[in-house]
Amino acid sequence: MAKFQFLAAIISAAFTPLVDAVSSQTYTWKNVKIGGGGGFVPGIVFNPTQKGLAFARTDIGGAYKLNADDTWTPLLDFADDSRWNYWGVDALATDPVQPNRLYLATGMYTNSWDPSNGQILVSTDTGATFTPSKLPFKVGGNMPGRGMGERLAIDPNSNGILYFGARSGNGLWKSTDFGVTWAKVSSFTSPGTYRPDPTDTSGYNNDIIGISWVTFDKTSGSSGSPTPRIFVGVASNGTNNVFVSNNAGNTWSAVPGQNTQFFPHKGVLSPAEKVLYVSYSDGAGPYDGTAGAVYKYNITSGVWTNVTPVSGSDLYFGFGGVAVDLQKPGTVMVAALNSWWPDGQIFRSTDSGTTWSPLWSWQSYPTMNKFYTYSDSLAPWLGPNYVDTTPGDKQIGWMMEALVIDPFDSNHWLYGTGATLYGGHDLLKWDTTHNVTISSLADGIEETSIQGLISPPTGPPLISAVGDIGGFSHTSLTVAPKTGFINPTWATTADVDFAGNKPTNIVRIGTGDSSTGKQVALSTDSGATWNQDYGAADNVQGGKVAFSADGDTVLWRTNGNGVQVSQYTNAFVTVPSLPSTAAIASDKRNNSIFYGAAGSSFYLSTDGGKTFVVKGSLGASTAPVKIVVNPGVTGDVWVSTDVGLFHSTNSGTSFTAISGITQAWAIALGAPATSTGYPAVFAVANIGGIGYFRSDDGGVNWVKINDAAHGFGSASASVLTADPRIYGRVYIGTNGRGIFYGDAVGSAPPSTTMTTATPTTTTTTTSNSPTTTTTKTTTTTTKTTTTTSGAPTSTGAQVPAYGQCGGTGWTGGTHCVSGYTCTYSNPYYSQCVPS
Numbered sequence: 001m002a003k004f005q006f007l008a009a010i011i012s013a014a015f016t017p018l019v020d021a022v023s024s025q026t027y028t029w030k031n032v033k034i035g036g037g038g039g040f041v042p043g044i045v046f047n048p049t050q051k052g053l054a055f056a057r058t059d060i061g062g063a064y065k066l067n068a069d070d071t072w073t074p075l076l077d078f079a080d081d082s083r084w085n086y087w088g089v090d091a092l093a094t095d096p097v098q099p100n101r102l103y104l105a106t107g108m109y110t111n112s113w114d115p116s117n118g119q120i121l122v123s124t125d126t127g128a129t130f131t132p133s134k135l136p137f138k139v140g141g142n143m144p145g146r147g148m149g150e151r152l153a154i155d156p157n158s159n160g161i162l163y164f165g166a167r168s169g170n171g172l173w174k175s176t177d178f179g180v181t182w183a184k185v186s187s188f189t190s191p192g193t194y195r196p197d198p199t200d201t202s203g204y205n206n207d208i209i210g211i212s213w214v215t216f217d218k219t220s221g222s223s224g225s226p227t228p229r230i231f232v233g234v235a236s237n238g239t240n241n242v243f244v245s246n247n248a249g250n251t252w253s254a255v256p257g258q259n260t261q262f263f264p265h266k267g268v269l270s271p272a273e274k275v276l277y278v279s280y281s282d283g284a285g286p287y288d289g290t291a292g293a294v295y296k297y298n299i300t301s302g303v304w305t306n307v308t309p310v311s312g313s314d315l316y317f318g319f320g321g322v323a324v325d326l327q328k329p330g331t332v333m334v335a336a337l338n339s340w341w342p343d344g345q346i347f348r349s350t351d352s353g354t355t356w357s358p359l360w361s362w363q364s365y366p367t368m369n370k371f372y373t374y375s376d377s378l379a380p381w382l383g384p385n386y387v388d389t390t391p392g393d394k395q396i397g398w399m400m401e402a403l404v405i406d407p408f409d410s411n412h413w414l415y416g417t418g419a420t421l422y423g424g425h426d427l428l429k430w431d432t433t434h435n436v437t438i439s440s441l442a443d444g445i446e447e448t449s450i451q452g453l454i455s456p457p458t459g460p461p462l463i464s465a466v467g468d469i470g471g472f473s474h475t476s477l478t479v480a481p482k483t484g485f486i487n488p489t490w491a492t493t494a495d496v497d498f499a500g501n502k503p504t505n506i507v508r509i510g511t512g513d514s515s516t517g518k519q520v521a522l523s524t525d526s527g528a529t530w531n532q533d534y535g536a537a538d539n540v541q542g543g544k545v546a547f548s549a550d551g552d553t554v555l556w557r558t559n560g561n562g563v564q565v566s567q568y569t570n571a572f573v574t575v576p577s578l579p580s581t582a583a584i585a586s587d588k589r590n591n592s593i594f595y596g597a598a599g600s601s602f603y604l605s606t607d608g609g610k611t612f613v614v615k616g617s618l619g620a621s622t623a624p625v626k627i628v629v630n631p632g633v634t635g636d637v638w639v640s641t642d643v644g645l646f647h648s649t650n651s652g653t654s655f656t657a658i659s660g661i662t663q664a665w666a667i668a669l670g671a672p673a674t675s676t677g678y679p680a681v682f683a684v685a686n687i688g689g690i691g692y693f694r695s696d697d698g699g700v701n702w703v704k705i706n707d708a709a710h711g712f713g714s715a716s717a718s719v720l721t722a723d724p725r726i727y728g729r730v731y732i733g734t735n736g737r738g739i740f741y742g743d744a745v746g747s748a749p750p751s752t753t754m755t756t757a758t759p760t761t762t763t764t765t766t767s768n769s770p771t772t773t774t775t776k777t778t779t780t781t782t783k784t785t786t787t788t789s790g791a792p793t794s795t796g797a798q799v800p801a802y803g804q805c806g807g808t809g810w811t812g813g814t815h816c817v818s819g820y821t822c823t824y825s826n827p828y829y830s831q832c833v834p835s
């Protein structure tokens with residue numbers, strides 16, 4: 001539901017290229033298919049001149065181009081760590097004169113979460129490549145009001161002219177050279193006043209939303225000359241908020257007779273009618289709206305007419321998306337911005353808003369007439385089992401700011417929601433049988449914030465913890481999952497782990513509160529079904545989780561309640577000996593052993609996580625990020641930190657600092673290059689530059705595996721796991737662009753090209769144990785266990801009605817027969833009771 005607002009940490013590491021750069025290896029990169037969407041699609045724009053050309057923008061996952069087969073192609077996957085804010089697209093404009101020209105206003109936040117100013121990305125090849133034009137202020141693609149728009153517009157009569165409505169009180173900006181340079185329009189003096197929450201000290205909800213849309217009236221001018229009439233909508237309330245220039249932007253005035261009660265979300269021109277349709281809501285969106293209106297402004301007569309489709313108690317929402325059918329002047333559609341219950345709503349008029357028909361109506365409460373047929377075959381998880389915090393099984397959607405009709409095809413329409421993009425190809429049936437097809441049509445728009453990934457040695461290749469849409473057991477990488485995690489159902493899964501010796505045993509943690517249940521869940525069937533862990537206290541949530549090797553102990557570094565541990569689903573108890581900020585991991589072989597890291601200290605527990613002792617030192621580290629453990633060798637651990645990557649083969653007694661790495665974030669171990677080799681080590685790291693790297697020899701030599709077309713956004717926000725079954729395969733979870741999987745093409749480049757950059761003489765940085773030998777001695781012991789350790793645990797027989805299904809020391813089945821739920825009675829006994 002809510003777009004996950006991940007605060008990407010800011011990368012300040014010095015970019016110091018080594019003389020001999022690390023070699024690269026070609027990888028193929030594909031999205032793990034969730035099936036489209038996963039997040040808010042605030043804008044969809046059709047080019048009015050070139051048939052079939054359309055683009056969609058997202059708030060954290062970049063922009064996309066529509067293909068003829070209804071799929072979408074991502075345009076901003078090149079955005080790397082230094083350009084992660086490109087994935088926040090606050091507005092887009094496609095050129096009506098030269099359709100090859102595309103402009104994107106990008107930047108993620110206007111507050112300190114994003115240190116960089118925004119930019120207009122200029123493309124002259126319909127989005128294949130872009131050149132950035134830096135703006136002298138920030139752009140907020142993931143800020144409040146991001147569904148209003150479009151705040152970027154191209155003059156349809158003189159397409160070198162563009163206007164951009166800024167946030168933060170920065171006013172209206174203009175370019176006269178195809179978006180290369182920009183200057184403030186000093187004659188426009190209403191930069192907006194509305195701040196959703198002036199008391200917010202973060203800079204997020206207290207920033208001025210600003211100018212929300214710019215609409216040219218093409219009919220007021222002629223080709224080759226600047227369009228005289230330009231409308232501008234501003235996020236202000238209780239004062240004029242729709243302005244017009246009749247002299248190509250030289251002077252501006254409020255449009256007389258306007259409604260000032262609400263915020264204007266869209267201003268859409270119907271050129272044949274010479275009418276401007278304006279949707280209003282009592283908030284700036286995207287989550288709010290309890291009242292609103294739709295007005296049309298007759299440009300010829302200067303008369304505003306209230307054409308709001310509903311009134312009285314039926315008007316419990318504001319309005320977002322507005323579409324006009326350019327083939328059928330007078331046909332117009334508007335979307336309720338948020339009709340949270342019972343479902344979203346869309347209205348259609350064929351008489352310029354005089355009368356409207358809805359997408360659904362009450363037959364006799366609570367039965368709905370649904371004037372549509374719904375298909376989620378491309379993303380079945382959106383269906384009745386869809387993971388959302390709001391009750392019910394919404395089909396139509398919410399946060400509906402984007403609504404468009406193909407200018408060349410009256411049957412083809414698209415709209416965006418908070419979770420995906422829908423549309424269809426039989427829209428004219430609305431006017432005949434009043435029964436249209438609504439299909440999930442976001443194929444290719446993978447827009448999720450990934451929080452955790454695991455690739456256990458048995459079962460599905462990938463299990464994901466995902467922001468806003470829960471997470472998935474990915475039995476296929478190329479077919480969308482049928483369902484997300486349910487029972488318990490949380491909007492955001494914060495992390496996930498598996499038990500090394502019993503790898504179908506999985507733990508996940510959520511970020512809700514007591515209203516959505518205790519935030520720990522256990523599975524014994526690779527995430528297909530789950531049981532709530534009743535050992536968790538209410539109102540404890542988030543953080544990171546580690547599952548002991550035999551799957552009976554959960555170590556949980558909570559978000560705000562310290563580190564806690566529970567064995568046999570007993571009540572979680574605090575672990576005072578591990579700092580509340582610690583990175584944590586479980587040993588994958590020895591059930592008693594857990595690891596922790598905080599500051600420069602590495603911690604070890606040999607008593608099942610009850611107590612930790614400082615074992616060794618991580619040099620000058622102040623912020624360990626991630627611990628990964630060789631799945632075959634107890635005590636063989638890797639730790640990424642703000643000063644580099646550390647490796648220990650003695651449970652952290654001593655560490656080797658990997659040479660040439662100045663900072664590392666996510667790390668992972670995967671299948672080795674040879675059957676007797678050391679697991680492949682993957683790292684998001686700074687090795688002469690920030691990138692994604694693999695080492696086949698325990699960290700001595702590294703190859704870069706990402707390329708100029710695959711940047712994966714913020715390095716610090718990326719999540720990694722590597723496949724223990726397929727050498728070279730790595731999964732990258734991004735903050736905004738879903739999950740990618742990469743496979744190596746050909747063999748790795750010869751290591752001789754790299755040895756100059758990463759000398760094999762490694763440094764030891766431990767306080768209590770001076771020199772260690774290098775890491776390679778462990779190589780023969782690894783990996784062989786991973787295929788044999790998959791012996792299924794207690795997944796087999798289902799527990800009969802009223803049978804025991806859990807408790808201290810219980811080794812029997814944990815799944816009840818259909819109709820029964822395994823329910824906690826006490827620490828020693830759980831029972832199958834009727835669901």
Ligand SMILES: *[C@@H]1O[C@H](CO)[C@@H](O)[C@H](O)[C@H]1NC(C)=O
Pocket residue numbers: 237238261262282283
């Ligand atoms: C909008 O303006 C009206 C009238 O001044 C006021 O009652 C209302 O609270 C305002 N809404 C917001 C969200 O500020």
Ligand SMILES: *[C@@H]1O[C@H](CO)[C@@H](O)[C@H](O)[C@H]1NC(C)=O
Pocket residue numbers: 273275298299300301352
């Ligand atoms: C707009 O107003 C003019 C002048 O009154 C009128 O002739 C025209 O029909 C109106 N247009 C629409 C679409 O109502």
Ligand SMILES: *[C@@H]1O[C@H](CO)[C@@H](O)[C@H](O)[C@H]1NC(C)=O
Pocket residue numbers: 369370371372373435
């Ligand atoms: C719309 O069409 C579908 C498929 O033919 C049908 O199941 C549904 O009942 C129809 N809805 C209405 C309101 O007639």
Ligand SMILES: *[C@@H]1O[C@H](CO)[C@@H](O)[C@H](O)[C@H]1NC(C)=O
Pocket residue numbers: 590591592593606
């Ligand atoms: C697991 O580690 C503990 C603590 O070091 C040790 O006492 C125990 O023998 C180990 N268990 C196995 C099976 O190796």
